[in-house]
Amino acid sequence: MPANLPPRYKAAEERFRAAKDVDDKIAALQEMLAVMPRHKGTDKLHAGLRAKIAKLTQESERKAATARRAGFSVRREGAGQIVLAGAPNTGKSQIINALTSATPEVAMYPYTTQNVTPGMMRFQDIQIQLVDTPPLGQRGVRPLVSTIFRAADIIAIVADLSGDPALEVEWALTELAECRVTPRSMPVDDTLTGGIYPKDMVIIANKSDAPGAFRNLNVLRLKYEAFFPIIPLSATEGEGLEELPSRLFEALDIIRVYTKAPGQKADMEEPVILPRHSTVGEAAEEIHKDFKKGMKYAVVWGSGKYDAQTVSKTHVLQDQDIVEFHV
Numbered sequence: 495m496p497a498n499l500p501p502r503y504k505a506a507e508e509r510f511r512a513a514k515d516v517d518d519k520i521a522a523l524q525e526m527l528a529v530m531p532r533h534k535g536t537d538k539l540h541a542g543l544r545a546k547i548a549k550l551t552q553e554s555e556r557k558a559a560t561a562r563r564a565g566f567s568v569r570r571e572g573a574g575q576i577v578l579a580g581a582p583n584t585g586k587s588q589i590i591n592a593l594t595s596a597t598p599e600v601a602m603y604p605y606t607t608q609n610v611t612p613g614m615m616r617f618q619d620i621q622i623q624l625v626d627t628p629p630l631g632q633r634g635v636r637p638l639v640s641t642i643f644r645a646a647d648i649i650a651i652v653a654d655l656s657g658d659p660a661l662e663v664e665w666a667l668t669e670l671a672e673c674r675v676t677p678r679s680m681p682v683d684d685t686l687t688g689g690i691y692p693k694d695m696v697i698i699a700n701k702s703d704a705p706g707a708f709r710n711l712n713v714l715r716l717k718y719e720a721f722f723p724i725i726p727l728s729a730t731e732g733e734g735l736e737e738l739p740s741r742l743f744e745a746l747d748i749i750r751v752y753t754k755a756p757g758q759k760a761d762m763e764e765p766v767i768l769p770r771h772s773t774v775g776e777a778a779e780e781i782h783k784d785f786k787k788g789m790k791y792a793v794v795w796g797s798g799k800y801d802a803q804t805v806s807k808t809h810v811l812q813d814q815d816i817v818e819f820h821v
């Protein structure tokens with residue numbers, strides 16, 4: 495029996511035993527694998543864990559295929575994926591209609607949306623994917639929407655300024671916690687067991703045109719401003735709508751970098767998308783795995799104190815920099 499398994503391994507093993515969901519089991523096994531010491535005595539255990547992960551991954555893929563057939567899976571496209579979530583009738587589908595070419599049904603009555611519809615939203619020279627979902631609180635669709643929420647880059651909670659948006663957000667957070675998805679910006683609810691999926695979240699406060707919206711927005715701000723960006727807008731009247739793409743781009747924490755070959759013009763058509771604070775070395779790696787090794791220096795236009803700045807691999811890039819790699 496391999497000795498010296500750290501407490502984190504034991505904790506992950508406990509979680510594996512308690513987990514009911516395949517993806518949670520995989521996550522627990524992966525943590526066990528990551529924290530276990532590697533030496534001859536643990537070889538068998540290591541191989542055993544990997545085999546278990548492989549088997550469960552197959553099972554998870556089978557489940558995903560079933561979900562796809564039921565219309566509950568989204569292929570990721572664009573620079574980032576933002577999944578809308580919220581109470582019935584808050585205007586999620588209306589927002590997708592207003593900002594993308596997708597046309598999910600909008601109606602005065604609740605529970606209109608019963609499947610998942612992606613659409614592409616333009617922000618300057620890139621596209622960001624928005625995903626419409628059925629309203630929260632329906633047990634029947636929970637296993638399927640859970641998968642979508644867990645895979646999102648960002649969850650945008652849509653609240654309705656004509657009602658009690660603060661209460662609605664509180665309720666939405668409880669429902670998301672049922673999917674074991676929790677906001678990264680709030681303290682972890684330690685009553686949740688079996689693994690959680692921390693997510694960056696924003697609040698879209700819709701129906702800013704409604705009577706009482708201003709007062710309700712203030713209440714919402716008082717309660718949640720410290721934890722989430724709050725974006726007020728009216729999806730039907732258009733008020734504040736033009737700011738949503740840039741606010742969501744900001745929340746995605748990504749930058750656009752344009753590449754340029756020596757002696758040629760920069761490719762301004764298709765920026766490379768990178769996490770904020772990425773370095774020149776990381777940009778090179780993103781473009782081609784072997785590229786980073788061969789790179790000697792780069793020249794950067796845009797963000798530096800002056801243009802055509804010669805920089806090393808560790809130079810941190812800014813949004814919309816142009817980079818020329820030299821090998």
Ligand SMILES: Nc1nc2c(ncn2[C@@H]2O[C@H](COP(=O)(O)OP(=O)(O)OP(=O)(O)O)[C@@H](O)[C@H]2O)c(=O)[nH]1
Nearest residue numbers: 583584585586587588601602605606607629729730
């Ligand atoms: N006044 C006002 N009404 C809006 C706004 N956005 C949406 N609505 C109305 O709110 C109702 C619900 O809109 P939907 O987009 O269907 O809401 P939903 O959140 O997708 O609803 P479910 O699919 O049932 O969860 C419709 O009657 C819309 O016309 C808005 O900005 N202002």
Ligand SMILES: [Mg+2]
Nearest residue numbers: 586587606607
């Ligand atoms: Mg809808």
